[in-house]
Amino acid sequence: MDYIIIYSSETGNTKKVAYEIFKSMPEGTKIYDLQDIQGDVKEKNLILGYWVDRAKPNKEMLHFMECLTNKNIVAFGTLGAYPDSEHAQVTKKNVAEILEPRNTLLGQFLCQGRISSKITEMFKRASSDSPHRMTEERIKKHQEAAKHPNEEDFKAARSFIESILNSQ
Ligand SMILES: Cc1cc2nc3c(=O)[nH]c(=O)nc-3n(C[C@H](O)[C@H](O)[C@H](O)COP(=O)(O)O)c2cc1C
Numbered sequence: 001m002d003y004i005i006i007y008s009s010e011t012g013n014t015k016k017v018a019y020e021i022f023k024s025m026p027e028g029t030k031i032y033d034l035q036d037i038q039g040d041v042k043e044k045n046l047i048l049g050y051w052v053d054r055a056k057p058n059k060e061m062l063h064f065m066e067c068l069t070n071k072n073i074v075a076f077g078t079l080g081a082y083p084d085s086e087h088a089q090v091t092k093k094n095v096a097e098i099l100e101p102r103n104t105l106l107g108q109f110l111c112q113g114r115i116s117s118k119i120t121e122m123f124k125r126a127s128s129d130s131p132h133r134m135t136e137e138r139i140k141k142h143q144e145a146a147k148h149p150n151e152e153d154f155k156a157a158r159s160f161i162e163s164i165l166n167s168q
Pocket residue numbers: 008009010011012013014015050051052053054055056078079080081087112113114115116119
């Protein structure tokens with residue numbers, strides 16, 4: 001199957017992962033920033049990269065996904081939360097619900113990505129009774145996210161796509 005990669009990235013984390021996946025793709029594979037896509041995409045097989053916003057793909061990619069039908073799709077994303085967290089599981093479930101059954105979802109991958117300082121500062125400013133207040137646990141998560149995506153994530157992303165390509 002020939003794929004095209006389309007990613008959406010605000011601060012660069014998802015773009016980095018997209019280009020790592022691109023390295024594992026056959027020669028001639030095309031990669032696009034979603035911002036540069038105009039109108040419908042004719043290709044049948046898509047690898048879509050998003051960043052997580054409230055357990056869903058960022059709104060630009062969410063809107064794009066909602067308009068797709070009859071595609072084979074591999075989805076990947078970066079998020080501030082841990083990839084083995086419940087939040088990550090909910091995100092994957094939401095992605096599946098957005099895409100299926102109009103499309104075939106072939107696989108999903110998530111890894112952590114550095115959270116922008118804008119968001120970290122917002123949490124720090126939240127009042128002590130706010131659900132967004134900066135707890136010890138949250139500080140730890142932000143500090144860990146700041147180290148991602150790293151070489152290990154890149155390797156995992158490449159292995160993920162290679163296993164999908166090899167299964168076809
Ligand atoms: C406005 C905003 C909302 C976010 N919401 C979430 C969220 O709900 N869950 C989460 O795990 N990470 C969240 N994040 C963190 C990003 O998903 C994460 O840092 C991601 O790697 C950013 O990707 P990018 O560099 O490709 O833009 C949020 C970041 C921003 C800026």
